[in-house]
Amino acid sequence: MPPKLLKTAPLPKDEKKRLKKLVKFETEARKRGFERIAGVDEAGRGPLAGPVVAAACLISRGLFFEGINDSKLLTEKRRKALFLQITGHSDVQYGIGIVDAKVIDEINIYQATILAMHQAVENLPELPDFLLVDAMPLAFRKLHSEAIIKGDLRSQSIAAAAIIAKVTRDEIMIRHHRRYPHYGFDQHKGYGTKKHKKALEEHGPCPIHRFSFAPVKMTQY
Numbered sequence: 001m002p003p004k005l006l007k008t009a010p011l012p013k014d015e016k017k018r019l020k021k022l023v024k025f026e027t028e029a030r031k032r033g034f035e036r037i038a039g040v041d042e043a044g045r046g047p048l049a050g051p052v053v054a055a056a057c058l059i060s061r062g063l064f065f066e067g068i069n070d071s072k073l074l075t076e077k078r079r080k081a082l083f084l085q086i087t088g089h090s091d092v093q094y095g096i097g098i099v100d101a102k103v104i105d106e107i108n109i110y111q112a113t114i115l116a117m118h119q120a121v122e123n124l125p126e127l128p129d130f131l132l133v134d135a136m137p138l139a140f141r142k143l144h145s146e147a148i149i150k151g152d153l154r155s156q157s158i159a160a161a162a163i164i165a166k167v168t169r170d171e172i173m174i175r176h177h178r179r180y181p182h183y184g185f186d187q188h189k190g191y192g193t194k195k196h197k198k199a200l201e202e203h204g205p206c207p208i209h210r211f212s213f214a215p216v217k218m219t220q221y
Contacts, residue, residue, distance in 0.1 A: 015066065015067075019064045019066070019068075019156070021154075022064075022068070022154070022155060022156040022159065023064075023155075023156050024154070024155075025132050025146065025148060025151075025154065025155045025157075026059075026061075026132070026155065026156070026157055029130045029132070029146075030061065034129050034130035034144065035061075035129060036058060036126065036127070036128040036129045036130065037058065037128060037129075037130045037131075037132060037157060038056045038057060038058040038093075038121065038124060038128035038130070038131055038132070038157060038161075039056070039057050039058075039059075039131075039132045039133075039134075039151070039155055039156070039157025039158035039159070039160060039161040040054065040055070040056045040057075040117050040120060040121065040131055040132065040133045040134065040138060040158065040161055041054065041055060041133070041134040041151065041152055041158050041159075041161040041162040041165055042054040042055075042113050042116060042117060042134070042162075042165055043071070043162065043165035043166040043168075043169045044165075044169045044189075044190070045109055045113055046191060046192075047189065047190035047191045047192070047210070048190055048191070048192050048196065048200070048209060048210055048213050048215055048216050049101060049173075049176075049183070049185065049190035049196075049205075049206070049208050049209045049210060049216075050100075050101060050169065050172060050173050050176060050185070050189065050190040050208055051098050051099055051100045051101060051104075051116075051169065051172060052098075052099050052104060052109065052112050052113050052116050052169075053096065053097070053098050053099075053116060053165045053166075053168050053169040053172070054096070054097040054098075054113065054116035054117040054119065054120040054161075054165055055094060055095065055096050055097070055120050055160075055161040055162070055164035055165040055168065056094060056095045056097075056117070056120040056121045056123070056124050056128070056131075056161055057086065057092065057093070057094045057157055057158075057160040057161040057164060058092070058093040058094070058124060058128055058157065059086075059091070059092050059156060059157055059160060060091035060092070063089070063091050063092070064156065065082060065085060065086060065156065065160065067082065068082055068086075068156055068159050068160065068163070069152075069153070069159060070150075070152040070153045070159060070162065071152065071159070071162040071163045071165075071166040071167075072152075074163070076170075079163055079166065079167060080167055082160075082163050083163050083164060083167040086160050086163065086164065087164060092160070093124055093125050093126065094124065094160075094161070094164055095119075095120045095121060095122065095123030095124035095125075096119075096120055096123060096164065096165070096168055097115070097116035097117060097118065097119025097120035097121075097122075097123065098116060098119070098168075098172070099112040099113075099115050099116045099119070100208070101207075101208050101209060101210045101211075103115070104210050104212070105210055105211050105212040108212070109210075113136070114136070114138065117133070117136070117138055117140075118138075118140055120161075120165075121140050121143075127141075127143070128143065129143065129144070130143065130144050130145065130146075131143055131144070131145035131146070132145070132146055132148055132151060132155050132157050132158055133145055133146065133147050133148065133151065133158070134147075134148060134150075134151035134152050134158045134161075134162065135147060135148070135149055135150070135151060169189065170189055173185045173186065173189040173190055174186045176190075176208055180206045180208065182199050182202075182203045182206075183196060183199045183200070183203070183206065184196060184199060190208075192215055197215060200215065200216065200219040201219055204219055204220065205219060205220060
């Protein structure tokens with residue numbers, strides 16, 4: 001089946017080659033008899049505030065997104081453009097899971113990340129039969145899964161999930177900024193920048209901070 005590309009202009013040979021490599025794991029899974037293959041990734045394990053967000057993304061066989069890559073290597077503009085292309089495409093299914101700071105404090109960030117990933121898979125319109133997960137092992141029901149180190153660089157499905165999770169979380173933090181403007185959430189998205197830590201020292205934590213994280217613990221009044 002020839003690949004479907006979102007742009008009609010011919011692609012450079014290097015880009016065609018790169019995109020074909022990005023479906024290596026999906027292709028191998030299909031050779032084993034699996035058809036509904038979803039990539040799973042998260043955003044927000046490290047910040048001092050806000051939720052951890054996970055996404056699961058299932059891309060139809062033969063569909064490629066030009067320029068897709070690890071979300072951390074994309075500009076914000078390019079990431080948002082890809083987010084719109086991916087989530088708006090009729091041959092893509094996706095689900096999102098969100099676990100807030102309070103739950104993170106209760107069960108720890110690792111378990112919260114697993115929970116968000118489970119939610120993301122559950123929220124797919126149809127359950128997949130195989131999961132490709134960035135770095136983390138994920139036991140979900142009895143689905144087959146594979147953890148891939150640096151998966152957002154090596155799998156289109158995981159890269160798409162990472163972009164969805166990142167853009168979704170960024171939008172959440174921008175909304176939080178409107179309620180808690182002192183911290184600059186619209187700029188650093190809750191990560192422990194100098195500006196954020198200084199705001200913590202001056203104002204103390206707000207309700208969306210992760211009170212179990214050491215830098216926040218140290219500034220509680």
